Amino acid sequence: MFLKLKSFIVPLAFITLSGAGFVFIQMGLTYASSMAFLELRYLFAFIVLLFVVFVFKLKFPNSLIEIFHIGIAGILSVGVFSIACFNSIDYGLSPAFCLLIISLQPIVVSFLAMRFLGESVSIKAWFGLLFGLVGVILVLGFDSEINKNELIGFLFAVLGLLGMSFGSLYQKKYCSNMNLITGGVIQTFVSAIVVLPLLYFEDIRVSFNGEFIIALFYMSVIASIGVMSLLYYMIRHGEVSKVSSLFYLLPVVSVLVAYFVLDNKIESNVFIGIIIVLISMGLINKNYSKKLVIKKA
Numbered sequence: 001m002f003l004k005l006k007s008f009i010v011p012l013a014f015i016t017l018s019g020a021g022f023v024f025i026q027m028g029l030t031y032a033s034s035m036a037f038l039e040l041r042y043l044f045a046f047i048v049l050l051f052v053v054f055v056f057k058l059k060f061p062n063s064l065i066e067i068f069h070i071g072i073a074g075i076l077s078v079g080v081f082s083i084a085c086f087n088s089i090d091y092g093l094s095p096a097f098c099l100l101i102i103s104l105q106p107i108v109v110s111f112l113a114m115r116f117l118g119e120s121v122s123i124k125a126w127f128g129l130l131f132g133l134v135g136v137i138l139v140l141g142f143d144s145e146i147n148k149n150e151l152i153g154f155l156f157a158v159l160g161l162l163g164m165s166f167g168s169l170y171q172k173k174y175c176s177n178m179n180l181i182t183g184g185v186i187q188t189f190v191s192a193i194v195v196l197p198l199l200y201f202e203d204i205r206v207s208f209n210g211e212f213i214i215a216l217f218y219m220s221v222i223a224s225i226g227v228m229s230l231l232y233y234m235i236r237h238g239e240v241s242k243v244s245s246l247f248y249l250l251p252v253v254s255v256l257v258a259y260f261v262l263d264n265k266i267e268s269n270v271f272i273g274i275i276i277v278l279i280s281m282g283l284i285n286k287n288y289s290k291k292l293v294i295k296k297a
Contacts, residue, residue: 019253074187
């Protein structure tokens with residue numbers, strides 16, 4: 001009973017906290033430049049995690065190769081992903097279109113998981129993944145075209161998609177036994193190092209006020225620590241392609257959060273898209289449930 005409850009609560013917490021994060025990203029970027037916001041986010045998360053390590057006297061990996069693998073996974077799924085998404089929006093790509101591109105991750109990861117991890121994805125699961133993409137498009141309601149000024153933003157969004165996709169696979173293959181706290185220290189530290197030289201290329205601005213501190217706290221503690229820990233936990237205990245299918249629900253959660261927090265209206269196409277996404281999730285999860293039963297038998 002407890003295992004069934006945990007298998008429901010963990011994914012629900014992941015998609016809820018991740019989807020809500022877009023609201024706090026927008027809030028934080030109102031008062032800070034993108035790379036400055038990211039650098040403060042990673043540094044604050046690093047300090048919090050390091051404090052937890054010392055309080056509970058946790059041990060870091062003894063092997064340099066293990067630290068190296070953890071760092072690479074962090075650079076891909078934490079550093080590259082966030083840097084690319086922030087720059088994508090800075091170069092003029094709408095947050096909705098950026099989110100749509102990132103939502104292609106289930107299809108990319110499913111393909112890569114078959115190629116590099118030997119995971120099998122049935123035709124029904126592929127149908128669910130593609131059906132979910134249709135639902136995502138309806139949820140976002142994107143109907144504009146990319147102009148020349150947005151091309152760089154589009155490329156950054158694709159980079160973010162690849163960073164998270166390869167990062168998830170790398171995490172699954174080389175860091176499946178990573179301690180979430182000590183591993184988080186390593187990954188937030190290397191991500192902060194990656195962002196540091198990028199500060200040279202932007203007009204740094206930070207305005208510390210109540211809203212920015214709330215946004216910084218959410219993105220540092222809830223997103224960088226909580227959400228990534230949940231993601232790595234699911235990767236460790238499930239197939240990567242199934243875990244990645246949860247990304248289809250992020251636009252759904254973002255729309256719902258915007259409805260309650262920003263008082264945005266939910267159009268009919270969005271409502272239909274939400275239903276399609278939920279159906280596709282059912283197809284994907286049902287496929288994997290059958291596979292687990294067969295394996296146990």
